[in-house]
Amino acid sequence: MAQRWSKRSRTGTCKPQRRQRCRRTDWRTSRTERKREGRCDGQPSGVRRRHSGVLGSQEHPAGAVRDQGRRRGRHRRLRPRRQALRHHRRATGQVLPRCGYPPGDIRISTQQRLELPGYYRPQKQWDVVVSHGTTLVAAFELKALGGPSFSNNYNNRIEEALGSAVDLQRAALTELYPGEKPWLGYFFIMEDHPKSRSPVRIADGALPVHDIWHNTSYQDRFGIFCERLMAEGLYDSVCYITSSPAEPTPAEPVSGLDWRHFAAAINARISYLAELGLPLP
Structure with a gap:
């Protein structure tokens, strides 16, 4: 794993410091896991797409019905x-x-x-x-x-x-x-x-x-x-x-x-x- 040098210590020597590995965030989860959890693709947990109002009704002959999902x-x-x-x-x-x-x-x-x-x-x-x-x-x-x-x-x-x-x-x-x-x-x-x-x-x-x-x-x-x-x-x-x-x-x-x-x-x-x-x- 790549190393990086820390600041000079009190003894005057430089100590190698291992680069910390990034934790696996929610953004890196697989698409299958996101679908299983019911989340939108490419969005972190708790964030969902913004939806605006539905227009129309069943009574109108045009047939625009309100979504009941x-x-x-x-x-x-x-x-x-x-x-x-x-x-x-x-x-x-x-x-x-x-x-x-x-x-x-x-x-x-x-x-x-x-x-x-x-x-x-x-x-x-x-x-x-x-x-x-x-x-x-x-x-x-x-x-x-x-x-x-x-x-x-x-x-x-x-x-x-x-x-x-x-x-x-x-x-x-x-x-x-x-x-x-x-x-x-x-x-x-x-x-x-x-x-x-x-x-x-x-x-x-x-x-x-x-x-x-x-x-x-x-x-x-x-x-x-x-x-x-x-x-x-x-x-x-x-x-x-x-x-x-x-x-x-x-x-x-x-x-x-x-x-x-x-x-x-x-x-x-x-x-x-x-x-x-x-x-x-």
Whole structure:
């Protein structure tokens, strides 16, 4: 074992000092031992991953259910975005009527390849894709927003929704979608939290903002955003709901953006294509 020399002693000689061997800490335990003890990989004892609230409920037709799993006596809380995607992907696939589309036409998992061609980028992965031949029957974005950082996540969701719609619609103009005009749907769920309900201060910029944004919360702002998505024709249908772990039953802040209108628009799209002979026999 390597030796190191200690400081000079009173007798004037240097004594060799053995390097002390580091004790085996919890970080060095094997993965099997960590799994056996129920700990997260790469974390010391007593440290667990941070989870935020679960959004949605069983009563809502979208099918976003609150996770009831428990871990060491504590309620297990999953990240809202991951939980919402899991349930709403499945629910959106189920709400599509059985109108003769083959199972391979409805894609709800990444293993089924959810990429669609774009104009400003080669392709983009959507959350649910329904295609038949050269026609994009429907493409859905399913997103969620939870705390505690509503500000940064809010801006990211705005940019994602705008970029996805503009990119695909511009690609459709270049005949990348030679069939019928693509149909786009947007489903969004926001955590009902005091920070998302409270009015947000507007910074003093170079020019004043529109009056509609004053004294609005993040919930109010996203409602305005979703209404303008529909008004500008960026999406053909939008559903916007809020929910929280304490009150899992979803609320629908904007009457025209509720689940009933969202499902009716999907059914209308299927009926429209059926009049045109799709799906083909």
